[in-house]
Amino acid sequence: MNTNQLIIEHVSPFNVAITVEKLIEAAKQKGWQNPAVHNLQQSLAKSGKHVLPVEVVEICKPEYSGQMLEKNEERIVSVLMPCRISVYQKEDGKTYVALLDMSQMTGGMTPTATKAIHGATDESFEIVKSVTGPF
Numbered sequence: 663m664n665t666n667q668l669i670i671e672h673v674s675p676f677n678v679a680i681t682v683e684k685l686i687e688a689a690k691q692k693g694w695q696n697p698a699v700h701n702l703q704q705s706l707a708k709s710g711k712h713v714l715p716v717e718v719v720e721i722c723k724p725e726y727s728g729q730m731l732e733k734n735e736e737r738i739v740s741v742l743m744p745c746r747i748s749v750y751q752k753e754d755g756k757t758y759v760a761l762l763d764m765s766q767m768t769g770g771m772t773p774t775a776t777k778a779i780h781g782a783t784d785e786s787f788e789i790v791k792s793v794t795g796p797f
Contacts, residue, residue, distance in 0.1 A: 668766050670787075674749070674757040674794045678715040681749045681757050684793040685719050692785055694723045697744055716750040723785065729778040736775040742767070745786050759794055761786055 674681040686696045702716040722744035730736045730743065748760045765783040768776040791797065 668763055669760055670763055670797065671758055671760045672790065672794050672797055674759050676757060676793070678717060678749050678751055678757050681759060681793060682717050682719055685747055685749065685759070685789060686721075688789045688792045689719075689721045692723075692789060693725070694721045694785070694789070696720065697722055714751045714753070716748065719747045719749065720744045721747065721786070721789070723782060726778040726782040730775050733772075733774065735772050736778075739771060739775045739779065742779070745782055747786065747790060759790055761790060763787075 676684065682699060686699070689696060696719065698720045700718040700720070702718060703713055706713050727743055730739050742764055745764070746761070749757065750760070751757050763783060764786075765780045768779050771779070787797075
């Protein structure tokens, strides 16, 4: 994995639906919640746009989100919450998983927010790796 990359993309050995299911299950096993899954293919179809499958899985872990929302100084980072993992198919027929390396965006943040974001990023990567394999 390139550590200077803000967006990490990795091929999944599964189709989109199975990848989404496995990511949600892996997240739950690590104590994360799944507030929503956004099916962008379906949403765009309602507007007459036809795209290959794209689903965005939201995950949230109160341990980290609580640290970032308890104090006024950290609430600004709520714009990064919840964590999102995108699962999509490309024209090559393969399924891909993408997520942000949020730890690269902590410059100028408070130590509490930085620590929480690094922890959330590390665990998000672990969740994806448990489904797709090592980067």
